[in-house]
Amino acid sequence: MELGFLIDMDGVIYKGSQVIDGAVDVINHLVRKNIPFCFITNNSQKTRRDVALKLKKMGMQVEDRHIFTCAIATARFLASQKPQGTAFVIGEGGLNLALHTNGYSITEDNPDYVVVGEGRVINFENLEKATQLVHAGAKLIATNLDSNCPIENSIRPGCGAIVRLIEEATGVKAFSVGKPSSVMMRLARKQMETTTSQTVMIGDTMYTDILGGVEMGYQTVLVLSGGTKAEEVRNYSYRPNHIIGSIADLPNLFPQVFEEPLPVRQKKSPRPLSRKRHAVLAAHAST
Numbered sequence: 001m002e003l004g005f006l007i008d009m010d011g012v013i014y015k016g017s018q019v020i021d022g023a024v025d026v027i028n029h030l031v032r033k034n035i036p037f038c039f040i041t042n043n044s045q046k047t048r049r050d051v052a053l054k055l056k057k058m059g060m061q062v063e064d065r066h067i068f069t070c071a072i073a074t075a076r077f078l079a080s081q082k083p084q085g086t087a088f089v090i091g092e093g094g095l096n097l098a099l100h101t102n103g104y105s106i107t108e109d110n111p112d113y114v115v116v117g118e119g120r121v122i123n124f125e126n127l128e129k130a131t132q133l134v135h136a137g138a139k140l141i142a143t144n145l146d147s148n149c150p151i152e153n154s155i156r157p158g159c160g161a162i163v164r165l166i167e168e169a170t171g172v173k174a175f176s177v178g179k180p181s182s183v184m185m186r187l188a189r190k191q192m193e194t195t196t197s198q199t200v201m202i203g204d205t206m207y208t209d210i211l212g213g214v215e216m217g218y219q220t221v222l223v224l225s226g227g228t229k230a231e232e233v234r235n236y237s238y239r240p241n242h243i244i245g246s247i248a249d250l251p252n253l254f255p256q257v258f259e260e261p262l263p264v265r266q267k268k269s270p271r272p273l274s275r276k277r278h279a280v281l282a283a284h285a286s287t
Helices: 023-032 048-058 071-080 092-103 124-135 160-170 182-193 206-216 230-235 246-251 273-286
Strands: 004-007 037-041 068-069 086-091 113-117 139-141 147-152 154-157 199-202 219-223 243-246
Touching: 004 182, 023 246, 037 048, 037 147, 037 182, 048 068, 048 092, 068 071, 068 182, 068 199, 071 092, 071 113, 086 124, 113 124, 113 160, 113 182, 124 160, 182 199, 182 206, 199 206, 199 230, 219 246, 243 246
Parallel strands: 004 037, 004 199, 037 068, 086 113, 113 139, 199 219, 219 243
Antiparallel strands: 147 154
């Protein structure tokens, strides 16, 4: 049976700016064999092209079509609910572009929706305006409910933390589109053109990646290279189908997908000594 892979990014294929060992070979094998896969991320800041460029610089031969962000999921969902609608946006370029691409106009004049993503350019003026618009009747949408986002050696407030301020001020609960929402999980699967039974969700976080996959009936694979330790799994009422050390172990789980062995990276052999260099070393050894 053909399989397709939904793959989380941070903690699965890289940590910060460092590629996780084996990730490049696994991803490039999927590309080379034309096996359906899609990177699925709750980061709404960057466009899919920006994300693809980052992965290419890491050595992965991916294209824009391999990227599916919560910004894209949010924009497609809103376009299906109210075509050619309007939105006030708290977020950055990836979210704005996704909304424009799906026929939405961005405005602060009586919008249909207030859409909250994450970013570093959020200020109290934007939060105040969003609160007023929701209080006046605009629907509140969150691209995801992650409380924080990982950064190099620390964290920063995520979309969930930002949207909760507006929820508390207005008494209105946001509708979230990102992982583990079935909206994003289903849209990502449809982009791969696989069935439920053919879909495998690979992630490092139990309450987003694995929960989303379990609720959709996908096979789930938890990798321990990110934010979850093996002993923490017992704290949850649901379990992944598989637990592996990192994505480098994926070929052992699905040998039918990886029939062709992945390249073995060998250390470079030392260059043979020249006669002159050999003579110098011999002279030192005899003294």
